[in-house]
Amino acid sequence: xxxxxxxxxxxxxxxxxxxxxxxxxxxxxxxxxxxxxxxxxxxxxxxxxxxxxxxxxxxxxxxxxxxxxxxxxxxxxxxxxxxxxxxxxxxxxxxxxxxxxxxxxxxxxxxxxxxxx
Amino acid sequence: xxxxxxxxxxxxxxxxxxxxxxxxxxxxxxxxxxxxxxxxxxxxxxxxxxxxxxxxxxxxxxxxxxxxxxxxxxxxxxxxxxxxxxxxxxxxxxxxxxxxxxxxxxxxxxxxxxxxxxxxxxxxxxxxxxxxxxxxxxxxxxxxxxxxxxxxxxxxxxxxxxxxxxxxxxxxxxxxxxxxxxxxxxxxxxxxxxxxxxxxxxxxxxxxxxxxxxxxxxxxxxxxxxxxxxxxxxxxxxxxxxxxxxxxxxxxxxxxxxxxxxxxxxxxxxxxxxxxxxxxxxxxxxxxxxxxxxxxxxxxxxxxxxxxxxxxxxxxxxxxxxxxxxxxxxxxxxxxxxxxxxxxxxxxxxxxxxxxxxxxxxxxxxxxxxxxxxxxxxxxxxxxxxxxxxxxxxxxxxxxxxxxxxxxxxxxxxxxxxxxxxxxxxxxxxxxxxxxxxxxxxxxxxxxxxxxxxxxxxxxxxxxxxxxxxxxxxxxxxxxxxxxxxxxxxxxxxxxxxxxxxxxxxxxxxxxxxxxxxxxx
Numbered sequence: 124x125x126x127x128x129x130x131x132x133x134x135x136x137x138x139x140x141x142x143x144x145x146x147x148x149x150x151x152x153x154x155x156x157x158x159x160x161x162x163x164x165x166x167x168x169x170x171x172x173x174x175x176x177x178x179x180x181x182x183x184x185x186x187x188x189x190x191x192x193x194x195x196x197x198x199x200x201x202x203x204x205x206x207x208x209x210x211x212x213x214x215x216x217x218x219x220x221x222x223x224x225x226x227x228x229x230x231x232x233x234x235x236x237x238x239x240x
Numbered sequence: 241x242x243x244x245x246x247x248x249x250x251x252x253x254x255x256x257x258x259x260x261x262x263x264x265x266x267x268x269x270x271x272x273x274x275x276x277x278x279x280x281x282x283x284x285x286x287x288x289x290x291x292x293x294x295x296x297x298x299x300x301x302x303x304x305x306x307x308x309x310x311x312x313x314x315x316x317x318x319x320x321x322x323x324x325x326x327x328x329x330x331x332x333x334x335x336x337x338x339x340x341x342x343x344x345x346x347x348x349x350x351x352x353x354x355x356x357x358x359x360x361x362x363x364x365x366x367x368x369x370x371x372x373x374x375x376x377x378x379x380x381x382x383x384x385x386x387x388x389x390x391x392x393x394x395x396x397x398x399x400x401x402x403x404x405x406x407x408x409x410x411x412x413x414x415x416x417x418x419x420x421x422x423x424x425x426x427x428x429x430x431x432x433x434x435x436x437x438x439x440x441x442x443x444x445x446x447x448x449x450x451x452x453x454x455x456x457x458x459x460x461x462x463x464x465x466x467x468x469x470x471x472x473x474x475x476x477x478x479x480x481x482x483x484x485x486x487x488x489x490x491x492x493x494x495x496x497x498x499x500x501x502x503x504x505x506x507x508x509x510x511x512x513x514x515x516x517x518x519x520x521x522x523x524x525x526x527x528x529x530x531x532x533x534x535x536x537x538x539x540x541x542x543x544x545x546x547x548x549x550x551x552x553x554x555x556x557x558x559x560x561x562x563x564x565x566x567x568x569x570x571x572x573x574x575x576x577x578x579x580x581x582x583x584x585x586x587x588x589x590x591x592x593x594x595x596x597x598x599x600x601x602x603x604x605x606x607x608x609x610x611x612x613x614x615x616x617x618x619x620x621x622x623x624x625x626x627x628x629x630x631x632x633x634x635x636x637x638x639x640x641x642x643x644x645x646x647x648x649x650x651x652x653x654x655x656x657x658x659x660x661x662x663x664x665x666x667x668x669x670x671x672x673x674x675x676x677x678x679x680x681x682x683x684x685x686x687x688x689x690x691x692x693x694x695x696x697x698x699x700x701x702x703x704x705x706x707x708x709x710x711x712x713x714x715x716x717x718x719x720x721x722x723x724x725x726x727x728x729x730x731x732x733x734x735x736x737x738x739x740x741x742x743x744x745x746x747x748x749x750x751x752x753x754x755x756x757x758x759x760x761x
Contacts, residue, residue, distance in 0.1 A: 139431075146420065159423045166427050166434065173438040197322075198437065201384055205430055208391045212423050215398055219416040222402070226409030237410050238484045 131172035138165030152220040152230045156213060163209040167202050174198025245310060247291045248303040248326045251284050251340070252375055259368035266361030274351045277364045281344040281371060288340040292333045296742060300329040300756045302381070313757045320442045321757055327381030327446065329753060330742035334594065335378035335506045337739075338601045341724075342499040343371040345717040346492040349609060352711035353492055353616055363403060370396040370496060377503045381757070383433045384443045386507065390429060390472075393500050394422035401489040401497070414488035417481045425468040425504075432461035445514060446757035449750055454519045462520060465511050466528065472504035475566060476536040479559045483543075486555035487621070491612020492717075494551065495605035498558055502597050505562065509569055509747055517750040518577045526574025533566030534673060537680045545687045549621045550611045553691060554604070557647060560680060561600045567677060568593020568662045571669045576748070585665040590744045591736055592661030598740075599654040599728060603646035606721040610640040613710040613718070614695060623694045630696035632707040637696045639718045644692060646725050648685035654725045657732030 126133075138161055145158030174196070182193040220230060227235035243250075258280040266273045295301050303326040304310050313321050328336070347367060354360060373393030380386050402415030435457050436448050452458065471478035482501075486494050512525060540560030547553035572590030575581035613636045614629065615621055630637040646653035649660075659681060667674035709715070728735055746752060 139427075146424070152416070155420060159420065159427075162424065162427045166431050169431065170434050170437075173434055195322075197443070198434075201430070201434070201437075204384075204388060208388070208395075208426070211395055212391075212419065212426070215395060216416065216419055216423070219398075219402060219412045219419065222412035223409055223416065226412070235409070235413065238413055238488070 131168060135165050135169040135172070138162070138168060150232045152216075152223065152232060152235075155232070156216045156220065159216065160209065160213060163205065163212075167205055167209075170198045170202045170205070174202075244290070244294070246303075247287050247294070248301055248328055248379060249305075251287050251291065251336070252326075252372055252379065254280060254284055254287070255343075255368045255371040255375070259365045259372065262364045262368065263361045266364070270360070273360060273364055274347070274354070277368060278344070278347040278351065280368070281340070281347045284371065284375075285340040285344045288333075288336050291328065292337055292739075295328055295333045296330060296738065300327060300746075300753075302327050302756055320447045321444045322442075324385050325381045325444060325757065326379045327753070327756060328379050329756075330739075330746040331506070331510070331594075331744075332378050332746075334598070334739055334743040335503060336375060338499055338598055339371070339374045339378065339503070342496055342601055342605055343367070343374075345605070345609075345720055346496045348713050349492045349495075349612070349717035350490075351713040353612060353714055354490065357404075363400070366396045366400050366403075367493075367496070370400065370500065374496075374500050374503050378506055381445050382443050383436060383445055383448065384430075387426065387429050387433055390504075390507075391422075391426050393503070394419070394426060397485075397493075397497055397500055398422065400493045401485045403490060403493070404488070411488040414481075414484040418485045421471060421478075421481045425472045428464045428468040432464050435461040444757060445510070446754040449515050449517070450754050450758055452515060452519050454516070458516075459520075462512075462516060462525070466508060466525070469504050469508035469511070470529075470532055470566075473501050473508065473562055473566075474536075474559050475532045475562055476539045476559060479536065479540070482559050483547075483552045483555040486558060486608070487549055487551040491551075491608055491615065494555075494608040494612070498604050498608070499601050501558075501562070502565075502601060505565060505597065512573060513576075513747040514750055514753050522576040523574050526570050526572075526576070529566050529570030529573060530673065533563040533568075533570055534676055535563070536560060536566060537563030538676060541680050541683045541687065545683065545690075548623050550614065550623050550626075550691060550695065551608065551621050553623075553687065554607050554611060557607075557684060557687070558600075558604055560684065561596070561604065561647065563680070564659065564662055564677065565593045565596050565600070567666060567673060568596060571666050571673075572744070572748070575669065581669075582748070585668040587744060587748070588661060588665035589669065590747070591740050592658050592665060594743050594747075595661065595732070595736055595740045596655075596658040598735075599646065599658045599725075602721050602724050602728070603643045603653070603655055606639060606643040606718055606725065607647065609714070609718050609721070610636050610643060613714055616710055616714070617707045618704060623691060626695045627698045627704075628696075628700045629704060629707065631700050632704065633696075633709050635709055635715055636718070637692075639722050640692060640696065642722045642725055644685075644688035646729070648688055649681045650685070652726070652729045654728035654732070657729055657736075661736070 142158045142162030180193045182196040305324045376389030398415045398419040402411040404411045474482035544556035568589045572586045575586040646655035649655045
């Protein structure tokens, strides 16, 4: 049972490790963007898993039975914020990748590299 | 409705609203947009000064968002503060002063420096957003709110670094490096925040500090926070983004970026001192920060000596100077659990480190502005192509000398004041560290003598014979910084006693931070 209960957290670790692996070992700018998205998603999953409370009532006002207390949706609010921030980050990375491709004609980080030393 | 009580939110909201107003103002009146932004940031500076006198005389200011009352931190019927709270103690306001001054001067400098550029409304929008982000980072008392402001600052600074990116690839490359670093840092900060939330069900810093158990998970959070915030502050071995982004950004933005990376440094100190304090193994964490600092000092300066690009050289010096702050505060952290050592040299070392943050922001800003002035007139950053500019740009040369003397720690400039405190106190902790620090200072001087020689001295060069002094607004920004450098250098005791010492005590006394929020419990 322990493994099943911890399944979301194991997935979180796998996602973040994959993201870090991609960032370190992949040379393509688009793959680097994917690595960052993977990391962000790992953190999002972590937040959402923390927000789950067993046999509690989801904080949806129209759906909840009356006069019961609902879960405080802080973790979900944090996740939403992070998704929006992740969107902005991804857009910025991709637009920079476009600019680099325009000037250097490649997405390979070893070749598109003028700043050294 | 007393306006004075709302200053903590006004210093954030005024730049934020102005950021979204500036595209419209840019459409209506393109000429005066820069002036508008300077006025806005000037107002923010004045408000921050008022707030600073308030905080330093009357104690920490708090501002609760969305509550019935702005000072009601702890609504009845709830187990902990749940609202976003701005908590401004002496340390926060110390960083806030740096931020508002640097942003004001950057906008004044940009009046002339960015004049010929296209898309200025975007530039100013981003500058104001960056001002919002940095002020928010240092004022907030909420871990998740800190993350949001960190991301605002990161995204705005990336866009500003690659602002010139339309006709060349290097700015985009520098920006890409910084956004990757920032995205990792942001994700990991949020991960740590989630760890705190998962264990303690709160996001408020003071409350977390109060209930901190220092479990295995807290250790993971501590490691992540120290690593990523040191990375964002540009400490070796995670410094690879610093030279690129500092050299490719426009000069005014580089000055601002120095301050923003120090906001990450502030967060590092805030998390280690306020959240963990003596619950963690302070000796180990202190030594890790000291080692990061010594590495940054030494590797930064050795890399700087071989540079030919003036801004790249200064960027490596920025890495090296960050080392001094880490060293000073690291020593304070290492002896935090030992009251006698803390009293004899720990507090002094921290004063040195914290004072150096402000001094660094001033003289490094000045140096980057002079580098920008050289670039503005000559169109190159390559030191081998410059020469004899002292004949034409006498003011810039004088300002450069002041900045260079300050960074090398020559009296009577401010760098000397803070470095002396660091040497004296660190020597009592470990003589070797103090010797390394002095050696680095000598190497810094050597490197700046080289820059001065190749840029300003020598006969007039043919291609630069028509070079004029830079416009007045750029001179004004540089002169203000030079003035502050000299004043701080002449009266360091006054500054240390009135601004720096309260900031250090605010960091050390964890209870002074938590009591403000949880006083009534």
